Amino acid sequence: MTSRSKFLRVFEGEVFEAPPVWFMRQAGRYLPEYRALRAKAGSFLDLCFNPDFASEVTLQPIRRFDLDAAILFADILLIPHALGQRLSFVEGEGPRLEPVVDFKDIDAFRSRDVLKDLTPVFETVAKTREALPEDKALIGFAGAPWTVATYMLAGGPTKDPSLLRRRFYEERELIDGLIDVLVEKTVSYLCAQIEAGADAVQLFDTWAGGLPWPVLDAVSIRPLEKICRAVKEKHPDTPIILFPKGVGEKAGEYALLQGGDGIGIDYAMDPGWARANLAERVVVQGGLDPLLVVAGGKDMENGARTLLKLFHDVPYVFNLGHGFIPETPPENVARLVEIVREGV
Numbered sequence: 001m002t003s004r005s006k007f008l009r010v011f012e013g014e015v016f017e018a019p020p021v022w023f024m025r026q027a028g029r030y031l032p033e034y035r036a037l038r039a040k041a042g043s044f045l046d047l048c049f050n051p052d053f054a055s056e057v058t059l060q061p062i063r064r065f066d067l068d069a070a071i072l073f074a075d076i077l078l079i080p081h082a083l084g085q086r087l088s089f090v091e092g093e094g095p096r097l098e099p100v101v102d103f104k105d106i107d108a109f110r111s112r113d114v115l116k117d118l119t120p121v122f123e124t125v126a127k128t129r130e131a132l133p134e135d136k137a138l139i140g141f142a143g144a145p146w147t148v149a150t151y152m153l154a155g156g157p158t159k160d161p162s163l164l165r166r167r168f169y170e171e172r173e174l175i176d177g178l179i180d181v182l183v184e185k186t187v188s189y190l191c192a193q194i195e196a197g198a199d200a201v202q203l204f205d206t207w208a209g210g211l212p213w214p215v216l217d218a219v220s221i222r223p224l225e226k227i228c229r230a231v232k233e234k235h236p237d238t239p240i241i242l243f244p245k246g247v248g249e250k251a252g253e254y255a256l257l258q259g260g261d262g263i264g265i266d267y268a269m270d271p272g273w274a275r276a277n278l279a280e281r282v283v284v285q286g287g288l289d290p291l292l293v294v295a296g297g298k299d300m301e302n303g304a305r306t307l308l309k310l311f312h313d314v315p316y317v318f319n320l321g322h323g324f325i326p327e328t329p330p331e332n333v334a335r336l337v338e339i340v341r342e343g344v
């Protein structure tokens with residue numbers, strides 16, 4: 001018997017009757033224990049930058065649901081914050097930062113030492129790894145350059161981030177410059193997480209959807225490939241998972257990236273297509289509609305069983321097709337984990 005986590009063994013090619021399971025946004029507002037600690041911490045950023053609290057929040061869903069992997073509690077927008085774009089979270093509205101205007105901003109980003117500002121995050125990783133049992137994996141993460149850039153360019157969330165491609169057409173050099181800085185800083189950020197104890201890392205490209213091919217290739221696929229290669233150069237054995245949300249069959253291009261080991265599939269993707277076209281090349285992760293877990297009952301159970309059946313003979317990690325929303329009843333999550341543990 002090995003104590004190596006089920007999650008990591010999947011990346012070595014092992015197939016389980018009951019696959020390992022974790023969930024995007026598994027720590028968060030749907031859990032009363034999260035809301036309590038969040039209130040105690042003050043702001044969301046105070047929570048992210050307090051290693052005792054952040055590591056406690058990371059462990060909460062593991063204790064409650066006995067999941068196979070914990071995901072570091074932090075946010076993809078800590079990178080722009082560390083680059084000097086002051087970040088705040090407005091209650092009920094989401095993140096706010098100062099928008100990127102011109103090349104002066106990019107030059108200022110380039111000269112910043114993000115690792116210094118993000119030291120508390122690495123402390124959280126180390127503390128969490130120490131507290132986790134050996135058979136549970138710890139996943140680190142970062143936002144993909146394009147997704148992080150959409151918030152940096154707009155100064156917050158936008159209804160349709162793909163419209164920011166206009167700036168790619170009109171200010172190509174500025175966008176390329178911003179993406180390049182993000183590639184460089186993200187590589188050092190992820191390597192530092194791995195060095196602090198993360199067993200795997202995931203890159204969230206939440207806003208990759210809706211981009212025409214040449215833009216998608218330039219702002220999402222190539223930058224992610226650069227990140228994967230550079231991280232692998234230093235840490236060849238650490239699995240890297242990509243979550244390119246909303247890209248449909250273009251997910252096949254991400255599966256070809258050198259250095260990428262897993263692809264997270266979103267809830268709109270046909271899992272049958274993913275099984276036929278991705279599973280032979282990479283570990284497939286996820287797919288379940290998070291709103292099915294809000295609804296619960298037979299629909300949720302059937303949705304989960306469909307995925308378990310479809311991927312029963314290939315390395316697969318059970319997860320959602322995007323993060324839990326705050327309205328998710330924790331008892332539905334517990335039932336979902338039971339179903340995954342039953343296997344096919």
Ligand code: CP3
Nearest residue numbers: 024025026027028044071072073074075076094204206323
């Ligand atoms: O449990 C986990 O998955 C780990 C922690 C995590 C958070 N955000 C915590 C969080 C992770 C991996 C993220 C990633 C993230 N953050 C993404 C990519 C994945 C995705 O969900 O699409 C994006 C786009 C962000 C940016 C972000 N952070 C937004 C737009 C918001 C506000 C909107 C919202 O849902 O409130 C956040 C805040 C945030 N990040 C919360 C949490 C738990 C809620 C903050 C609170 O407690 O008030």
